[in-house]
Amino acid sequence: MNKKTTVILSVVLAASLALTACGSSDDKSDKTTTEGGKEKVKLTLWHNYSGDDQRAKTMRSLIEQFEKDHPDITLDVQAIPPDGYRTRLKTVAAANEMPDLFVMWPGVMTKEFQAGNLIQPINGLLDSKKEWKDGFLPGSFDGFTIGTDIYSAPIALSPTSILFYNKSLFEQNNLEVPKTWDDMMHAVEVFKSKKITPISLGNKAAWPAQSSILSSLADRVTGTEWFLNAATQGGAKFTDPAFIQSLQYLKDLGDAGAFQSGFNSLDNTQAEQYFAQGKAAMMIDGGWALTNIASTASTEAMAQMGATVLPSTPGGKGDPNTLAGVVGTGLGMSAKVTGAKKDAAYEVMYALAGPDAQKRVLESNQLVSYKVDLDKSKVTPIFAEVYELVNNVKRTPVYDGVLSSAAADEVNNGLQELLMGGSPESIAKKIQSAVEKK
Template structure:
């Protein structure tokens, strides 16, 4: 793999930035009064080790310090853990503000005194922390406790690296991109939501004939095209294609990739995304869906709360992004993955490591995620569990049920060692919406790699 050698100092800077970035998780938006926070619901099979009553103190550093529902629910769980394990004292050093969090973590890394439990968003640069021992390998712990580890969805790749063995974090946030649709509009044209790309194209033609935009796409926000191509690559070429492009075993101007660009270009010319999609943004796109002007809406799990609060809440359904009928093996490949995750310090030993691991299990167990979902009144999490329809909304239940057999891959360029690839791919796709031909788009993207790897 053509990986550039990153110095440790640069790795720390890059990784800290990644640790503090906003995650695509399941956080809520409504403030909660912490003066009377409820006790955590349910029990967990994971608790502090019973072999010793030794007094031990550990520290945690996350960004879950606000009065938002996700942060309140997490702190509830930590408090319950302390109540059940009086020999363990937890010092919560968490800071919500990104810059302050980054500064505090960077200082801890530089001093060699990282809190026993800390937050990360993973990624390639985080691998430097794995190699340097800042984060501990948790693979043996996950293997030893199947009750804890088996319910997790397969979203650990952000915390696993080719050049160092092990798993270095456990996810607590999650995202995946699906296809939302207006049930009434589908009834109007007498069709079911599409399972395949071919069905997507067929219903799109029917919607066009009825004067309805099939799937508005606010490509003024370039990440919309980025999400679209990620889904098409996953469904047409499979999960491995992402890695082959990053490892330079494949090229963006290969015929199979040019075909993907041609599909997007063809759909745009046919009007599947609406009129001049590069001139309006994601907010306008959602407004079209909520007003019944667009029949389908590609978006992530973070959109579920907005959908349930929209004027068409009772009309919104959700299905996986369609797959190609000649590639059925790829139908369960989703664009998605872990958001935030928790690590244990590589320097934590003995009773401190045992306590940190027990807290990690307690805050990432099935019971914990059920409690988080209850407090937030929804949310999609990185775990297989049955959502209680008496506690959360219908769409959350439907969305969660789709994920149990899925395989997840992030956007194709997120695996690339070249940091400019995210902007390059997205901007070139936007250019295609403005008239650039698919072959030129593919060539321009590949040239970014070629000029930086000579």
């Protein structure tokens, strides 16, 4: 009897377990698939499109539209202000806790993340959409490429050293737009004497003086080859006289009072607004300023804006008809993303960097590294002017796109010190030391 009971209980228990298993499977299915049978996935997405400029609004609208069109993909989105974005991203990178998708920069950031096994290539996505891949301008993937692997597709083009100027203020003071460094220093002197801020600068985050001014100014003095050799310790050093002269030129601007009071406490957006309000005669800034200007400046103010390249320097070895710049940021993908999540991540990437997105970004007054015909009726006059400028000059490297993070930080901090009265020689030594530690 005991034996029979045991058998019966075993059969009942097995049947019970089978039913329970079926119930569990159904519950799991309900949680992981849509009504159409597609597997639901959740992706974390970090970006720095948090502002009120047209590009940021465009990118956010693309993300929102993607969510509506893809009920099977849930995006956990974090919008982080631009000035603090890199720091936040580097913090999670150090802890190996990367979001699934995130805005990242070409060049050194891509190299460092790849070396840390934090990201994975997107060759599969690009190869599956060859027409899209072939639509990018030559060199667009260079900063995102290591060996044969490509880690992102750029969503913008970022010249960093455009010299914006206020036509009215120059005309009212009988000045020509500076073409030489002597012209620049003369203009600074005249505007200062009229109590007009010569150059608007917001260097609170430390990178603007490096990215927008020094990268191009130093190239005028040293030439591109020297910088690349110094960055790789290939026979040139940041303690060389030519680079110290570059720092001296920037110090001369600071000593002459070229920038508004408290420039090291103002952010880049505040500096752009200051210029747009007609409070400064010039601004040395990147292409990203155009989308901010389009959102905040009046039509009358924009009509007074012109754009050109930075002036040449005496005896400089670099080509003065250039702009420092890089292809813009793109979405990177965490190395931990696999399976259905990876398929979903590819869909997000294409939605934010595909042909339709590139066209919308261009029309938000943001330059792109993609073959798109510009409809000038949909952008501001100053954007159209910069668009022509960018297509008629060569591009030179941006310091923080080539140097290691530690060396770039040393440059950034050193320039803040320089503009507050620091010694070019001392700062050059600190930069060289940081490069040698790489």
